[in-house]
Amino acid sequence: MTASAPPTPQASRRLYAPCALLPQGWAERVAIDVDAAGSIIAVSTSTSPDGAERLAGPVLPGMPNLHSHAFQRAMAGLTERAASGDDSFWTWREVMYGFLAKLTPEQMEAIAAQLYVEMLKAGYTAVGEFHYVHHDLDGRPYADRAELSARVIAAAKQAGIGMTHLPVLYACGGFGGQAPAPGQRRFLNDVPGFLRLVETLRARHAGDPDIRIGIAPHSLRAVTPDMLRDVVAGLTAMDAGAPIHVHIAEQVKEVEDCLVWSGQRPVEWLLDHEAVDRRWCLVHATHMTTSETAGLAASGAVAGICATTEANLGDGFFPAPDYLARRGAWGIGSDSHISVSPVEELRWFEYGQRLAQRRRNRLSEQLAGGAAPSIGAFLYKSALSGGATALGRLIGRIATGARADLLVLDGDHPQLTGRNGDALLDSLVFAGNANPIADVMVGGRWVVRSGRHAGEGEIAARFRQAIAQLAA
Ligand code: NGQ
Ligand code: ZN
Secondary structure, three states, rough: OOOOOOOOOOOOOEEEEEEEEOOOEEEEEEEEEEEEEEEEEEEOOOOOOOOOOOOOEEEEEEEEEEEEEEHHHOOOOOOOOOOOOOOOOOHOOOOOOOOEEEEEEEEHHHHHHHHHHHHHHOOOOEEEEEEOOOOOOOOOOOOOOOOOHHHHHHHHHHHOEEEEEEEEEEEOOOOOEEEOOHHHHEOOOOOOHHHHHHHHHHHHHOOOOOOEEEEOOOEHHHHOOOHHHHHHHHHHEEEEEEEEEEEEEHHHHHHHHHHHHHHHHHHHHHHOOOOOOOOOEEOOOOOOHHHHHHHHHHHHOOEEEEHHHHHHOOOOOOHHHHHOOOOOOEEEEEEEOOOOOOHHHHHHHHHHHHHHOOOOOOOOOHHHOOOOOHHHHHHHHHHHHHHHHHHHOOOOOOOOOOOEEEEEEEOOOOOOOOOHHHHHHHHHHHHOOOOEEEEEEEEEEEEEEEEEOOOOHHHHHHHHHHHHHHHH
């Protein structure tokens, strides 16, 4: 395939990669033309490096991280101590609420900036920030109701990561409009106030190709059916294609409580009551029946898989073989940031199936009727495409029109040496624990070079200070 750059009013530059993963597969001697605004305007293959900026190794599209609660990065590792002998998701949640009793806006920004630098170095070039801490310590709104949204967006800008910002509507403490608990006071909004927040954020970031605003009704536990309908309608009136994310069926108790409340299971209820389509991302659709799995796959919505957090919190297994056989869309998220690595998310998604089925090589394209045998390539490519859909941005592909969000691998790294094409992805995903990502570009700007982020020293210093304050 060759294509020449169309005439463009802006200065563009040409990157040249020895090989790159394109939507149609691996290609060699690839030129990628990027405009001054950071989007790809042409891709050509079998070309020459003359006049181009040479990339040192194999090039991949950067991975979208579709689910993050940035502040939780600061408590990663602090909850791995047996307390009651019956520790669970619900006891972890209490610890997490306790952590929010002190967190300030400055700390929020410092934690998020550190996290986003870590994401970039690990190969995530865009994040879906599912943002639910809105208010001050006592639950009162800040003078700027978007104060904490502004902090995480500022952190994304410092680090240079793309963001789909998903302000969360949180209003209730359980199914059927139960009163919120004291530990939830920083999260609460009503529908009109929430929609004003969305409007404010949209206005502030209009025209920024690296920021998109969507919404996240937190869960069916935290909003009533009327609220859900009203915020979806409100968002649709502002932006008919904007993403809608929701936590759905993570814990067995959540499914049981939903049945008591409505007679239906969470995924079943949602598919029945909302026009679920590719705008939707259902995070932790862990507990589904066969008919829910079929319904979700057919809807076009993206299943948000957060394998390391789901393992850490003891959630259960997503029905991956059935869902993938039905060609359901999915992507990955680092959620609580107990791990910040696309490699680990993809690896454990597959390993969960190997352990459960006592077999090898489970999640291949062959499940969905294709022929390619590579597990690493199937996982990586599927997560690129599902992640891009869930974040509602033109990312996840090296193709005309997409953002120039790229990873350059160190092809000489001992972990990758001698590997080509899909074998590179198998080795990247399954072999070893080193990080062979050398350079990372987001929106046409280098944010990581030779494994280092230009701001990492200062950002880590602010993070250390925030952690010390929170521990005091
Ligand atoms: C959250 N996190 O909102 O941070 C949730 C836990 C909840 C995950 N589900 C709290 N992993 O769902 O109520
Ligand atoms: Zn979550």
